[in-house]
Amino acid sequence: MNPLSVSVLAALFIFIGGVTVLIMLEMTGRVRDNAGKAGLILAHRILGYLFLSLFVLILLFMIRKVAGFQEELTPRAVIHIVLALTLIPLLLIKVLVVRRLPQLSAKLPLLGITIFVFSFGLTGITAGYYVLHRSNLTYTTLSAHDNDVLDMELGKAVVNKKCAKCHSLERVYRAYKSDDGWAGTVNKMALLDSPNITSFDVKQALNYLVEQQKKRQAKRPAGLENDIGKSLVSRKCSVCHNLDRVFGARKNIKQWTSTVGRMVTTMDDPDFLSEQEKTDIIAFLSRREAIE
Ligand code: HEC
Ligand code: HEC
Missing domain, CATH: 1.10.760.10 (Cytochrome c-like domain)
Incomplete structure (x- = not known):
């Protein structure tokens, strides 16, 4: 699963959560004929379990992703993880009350709304960051007057830090490309991870990868x-x-x-x-x- 499909899943997750809460409010807030209510209950239940499955799916993906992460986490990531973990007991309690403890059912709407608020915060803290920091990244290549700012150590740091987020570094160092080929790849990656890889990063990474490949080739007797x-x-x-x-x-x-x-x-x-x-x-x- 790539980061893009996770964003789509997360959007779906919030959407389904929202609809589920609306249905719940409709059911509890109004005194209605029982016939209409049965349909709403069924819809609420199906959507509720869909919501739960999506949560588990995204959680599994995130665990896999975090498992390969060695850097210090950003405060944003920490809040995100705490919210996600808080959701687990809330969801379990909700399912438990629905299935086993009908006496407590009057508390369900409040619990449902809490779960939705947490989910919204969970998704919003990341989505909001990306929306607010959307960079106007343009296709970046190296030109002669970049020589002053280019630095191999910096390039190495950029690659090792930013290029291992979605795949192994082996994938990066295994590739052989022309200079234009590298420009194409690094720009594509920057676009995939916008705004985390800036134009400045692209230049440094590009310089490093091209030089590094030359060295690798020269070493081969x-x-x-x-x-x-x-x-x-x-x-x-x-x-x-x-x-x-x-x-x-x-x-x-x-x-x-x-x-x-x-x-x-x-x-x-x-x-x-x-x-x-x-x-x-x-x-x-x-x-x-x-x-x-
Ligand atoms: C947001 C996630 C993400 C980040 C960050 C990322 N990549 Fe990738 N990379 C991908 C995905 C997805 C693919 C496979 C799809 C493709 O080939 O277009 C890929 C494939 C590659 C490939 C193999 C395909 C090719 O075109 O040769 C190379 C090389 C590569 N990445 C280099 C890099 C470098 C260098 C960086 C850092 C500047 C980087 N990646 C950062 C997601 C990412
Ligand atoms: C994805 C599976 C696959 C891989 C990997 C693979 N082959 Fe093949 N190879 C085949 C199949 C299927 C045939 C028989 C059909 C054909 O000839 O196209 C074959 C047939 C051959 C033949 C006999 C046909 C001929 O044209 O002389 C040679 C030689 C050959 N392969 C060499 C290679 C070499 C060299 C590699 C590594 C670069 C390789 N194969 C990797 C599937 C594969």
Whole structure:
């Protein structure tokens, strides 16, 4: 589940909570004929359980997210977590009263409203922050006069701190991209996490990632290319068939390019091979042909 679908779930959560409370007010606030009331009770119950399921779903997602978090939490995050935890006993008490303790049912509307108020605060404290801090982020690239502000240490700090929020850093450091490719990716990520990644962060991260990749590439001695290609083939190409199929084939560089391209299409996973890994595999497989 990505952060966007959580926002959608959270909006749905508040909406359903609101409707459930309105129905409850309608039921208790007015003296009505019993026939109309039965429908309202049913609607209230269905929506109530939907509300509860959404809460559990979002909670599970959040627990997974927090589990990977090593930084100090912001005060906003702390309030958010406290509100979420408070909701758990409130919801349990509500279900308990409804199911087991009918004598207490006069207290239910108050409990329902409390739950809704807490949910609203819970969602609002985060949603409000994002709405108020919406940055007018524009596509940021590096230009010559940025050299004065660019700093590798700062770039490293930005990447390690801000790029590990939604996926591992391994995903970042594994990628090989052209300078424009990095600009595209980092801008896309900044947009996904707006307003937390500013234009300044984009510049620092971009500078660091491009330089870092140059260093990584320079470190690879020529002989090592073979080893990299070989280990990539044994890791990546044995997912669907055994390696005999790969090593048994005789192809030139053009044919390997086409075969590896077809395998990537079959795998249908954008993260299966980066451009650099593809190049390494093709180079290894076709060089092997020349050696033998
Ligand atoms: C708000 C969550 C979020 C943050 C923060 C984030 N990413 Fe991502 N990132 C994603 C998602 C979602 C995907 C997968 C979807 C995609 O590929 O577009 C992804 C995919 C990637 C990929 C693989 C896809 C590609 O285009 O190569 C790279 C590399 C990457 N992110 C780098 C970064 C960097 C660098 C940063 C920090 C500047 C960062 N991410 C911060 C959500 C995030
Ligand atoms: C997603 C599963 C999958 C992965 C991963 C995969 N293959 Fe394949 N491969 C297939 C299938 C299916 C066939 C048979 C159909 C075909 O040839 O397209 C095949 C056939 C082959 C063949 C024999 C056909 C030919 O064109 O000579 C070779 C060689 C081959 N694969 C090499 C590779 C290499 C190299 C890799 C790693 C980059 C790889 N495969 C990774 C699924 C996969």
